[in-house]
Amino acid sequence: MTPLLLEDEYVKLDTKYHRLLPFLLIAAILFFAASCTRDTYETDQEPDCTPEIVEERYAGPTRMLLGIGEGSLAAARLRGLFPDQYAVFAGVGGAVSSRGLLAQAESFLLTFDDHSDQVRAAWITLLNDLFYSLGNPLYDNQNSAFYPPGVDKGDFEGDFEPTQISGLVDRLNSDGSLNALTFQDAEGTVVHFVLALDLNGNGTRDQGEPLILQMHEDFEDSDSNGLYNTGESYSDLGLDGIAGTGDHGEANGRFDYSPIAASLFSFDPSVSVEPVDPDADLNFVGSFYTDLSVNHPLELSLTNAPLFEQLGEITTGSRDVHCLLDEPGLYQNSFWEDVYPSLTPFVPERFVRMISSGDGGDLNPDAEELESPHARRMLQALHFLSARVPNGYFGDESKESSVKYEEHDFSSSQGVSVSYSIGLPAGYYNDRSRWKTYPIMFVFPPRDTVPSDWKPLIEYQGYLTAQEYAQQVLMVIIDPEIGSDSVSEFTYFAGPADRDESDLDLDALFVEFQEHIETRYRANLN
Ligand SMILES: [Ca+2]
Numbered sequence: 001m002t003p004l005l006l007e008d009e010y011v012k013l014d015t016k017y018h019r020l021l022p023f024l025l026i027a028a029i030l031f032f033a034a035s036c037t038r039d040t041y042e043t044d045q046e047p048d049c050t051p052e053i054v055e056e057r058y059a060g061p062t063r064m065l066l067g068i069g070e071g072s073l074a075a076a077r078l079r080g081l082f083p084d085q086y087a088v089f090a091g092v093g094g095a096v097s098s099r100g101l102l103a104q105a106e107s108f109l110l111t112f113d114d115h116s117d118q119v120r121a122a123w124i125t126l127l128n129d130l131f132y133s134l135g136n137p138l139y140d141n142q143n144s145a146f147y148p149p150g151v152d153k154g155d156f157e158g159d160f161e162p163t164q165i166s167g168l169v170d171r172l173n174s175d176g177s178l179n180a181l182t183f184q185d186a187e188g189t190v191v192h193f194v195l196a197l198d199l200n201g202n203g204t205r206d207q208g209e210p211l212i213l214q215m216h217e218d219f220e221d222s223d224s225n226g227l228y229n230t231g232e233s234y235s236d237l238g239l240d241g242i243a244g245t246g247d248h249g250e251a252n253g254r255f256d257y258s259p260i261a262a263s264l265f266s267f268d269p270s271v272s273v274e275p276v277d278p279d280a281d282l283n284f285v286g287s288f289y290t291d292l293s294v295n296h297p298l299e300l301s302l303t304n305a306p307l308f309e310q311l312g313e314i315t316t317g318s319r320d321v322h323c324l325l326d327e328p329g330l331y332q333n334s335f336w337e338d339v340y341p342s343l344t345p346f347v348p349e350r351f352v353r354m355i356s357s358g359d360g361g362d363l364n365p366d367a368e369e370l371e372s373p374h375a376r377r378m379l380q381a382l383h384f385l386s387a388r389v390p391n392g393y394f395g396d397e398s399k400e401s402s403v404k405y406e407e408h409d410f411s412s413s414q415g416v417s418v419s420y421s422i423g424l425p426a427g428y429y430n431d432r433s434r435w436k437t438y439p440i441m442f443v444f445p446p447r448d449t450v451p452s453d454w455k456p457l458i459e460y461q462g463y464l465t466a467q468e469y470a471q472q473v474l475m476v477i478i479d480p481e482i483g484s485d486s487v488s489e490f491t492y493f494a495g496p497a498d499r500d501e502s503d504l505d506l507d508a509l510f511v512e513f514q515e516h517i518e519t520r521y522r523a524n525l526n
């Protein structure tokens with residue numbers, strides 16, 4: 001297998017190694033004497049350690065999670081909430097850090113009028129769907145997990161008219177004398193999840209009138225990361241920023257986010273990431289992969305920055321490193337430079353931050369060509385995932401050369417059905433393969449897509465497997481819209497936070513769905 005290394009880096013290595021030749025020989029002897037997975041490369045020979053990532057003594061979970069677009073947060077969320085259940089996750093084209101995403105969202109809301117109509121509309125749609133699924137972190141509203149205080153679903157029915165809320169005390173409205181408002185943006189998109197302050201009292205939001213945000217107590221953001229960090233000074237005045245109102249967090253001697261913001265932060269990958277003991281037999285459990293374009297219209301690539309800052313020093317795309325690196329790695333445009341798989345983009349690090357210069361449109365599932373940026377991004381992520389779970393099979397069955405694609409509906413005990421498609425490895429139905437079990441990969445696609453749109457993923461996995469670059473896996477692609485609802489098409493991983501059937505428990509639904517898949521198909525549950 002060929003390492004991915006930029007040409008000028010090869011030259012530098014060649015020069016360095018020429019001078020170091022005697023030492024290199026010794027190092028090479030030591031290298032071959034020891035296990036590839038624990039030793040430093042001191043040679044420019046091709047590292048061949050992909051299979052070494054999968055360790056035979058492994059006893060952890062064998063489920064993988066792959067999120068695409070908004071589904072990235074769904075994958076990160078499941079991994080964060082149920083760390084014992086999933087070995088590894090990847091997020092492609094979407095935020096995986098709830099902390100980073102909320103900081104970025106707040107920055108947008110504070111500069112609401114300063115963006116292009118297109119960017120503003122994209123943010124509104126994204127936040128509407130996310131908050132509807134996960135709960136609205138902007139307020140502590142006892143009456144709704146989604147709507148701001150003082151409004152409910154009925155205020156948005158029929159032709160839109162701003163609802164006026166009097167007496168809402170806030171740092172911008174300390175005596176409550178101004179009204180708060182629901183509003184539309186300049187393009188006519190109704191904003192459900194945040195209120196504006198009617199400074200001029202004309203009953204509608206005018207450009208420049210501020211939005212009312214009560215996601216956290218006020219703090220001095222010394223390091224300008226958009227997040228409260230221990231040691232930064234804060235006002236213990238509660239979410240409204242006003243003394244004596246007795247609201248959430250006031251005068252309790254500590255910094256507070258809103259309860260929903262705190263619950264969203266609880267599954268941020270940064271919470272579960274721990275320093276790694278290089279001698280521990282960790283088998284990459286808990287490792288993750290992120291991939292976002294720097295040209296994403298919402299600048300979502302910034303949302304991963306605090307996460308990776310916390311992880312520590314980043315290795316930048318070099319290959320003269322361990323086969324196993326318990327470190328973060330940063331790769332820029334790796335899938336842009338090389339035609340897959342002539343240079344296999346083998347990524348050895350435990351945590352990977354992939355940055356592309358594409359425009360984000362390359363996530364389009366119509367782009368099925370293996371040479372397309374879309375395919376390269378997906379192949380890279382699939383490769384990362386299946387190199388990190390054990391006991392699989394590399395290479396196809398000789399007599400059944402392609403993967404199988406099926407579509408099904410699962411009817412849950414809660415009366416809600418889940419549509420999914422599944423990719424079965426080549427040979428799955430062959431008699432001689434009937435003893436085989438496979439690791440399982442749950443895929444969460446973006447909103448506004450259906451599982452059949454992502455059939456190319458199953459073909460990519462089959463292609464990688466046939467090349468022995470990936471394992472045979474059961475790939476389950478889940479419909480992002482579970483249950484039908486008019487407010488959001490993105491309900492599959494938590495909410496909806498404020499629907500009439502509020503007793504629907506989608507986490508329990510997912511557990512039931514998972515059990516269904518794992519009993520119906522030959523999953524390797526280790
Ligand atoms: Ca106004």
Ligand SMILES: [Ca+2]
Nearest residue numbers: 221225227229
């Ligand atoms: Ca900070």
Ligand SMILES: [Ca+2]
Nearest residue numbers: 237238242245
């Ligand atoms: Ca207060």
Ligand SMILES: [Ca+2]
Nearest residue numbers: 249252254256
């Ligand atoms: Ca407080």
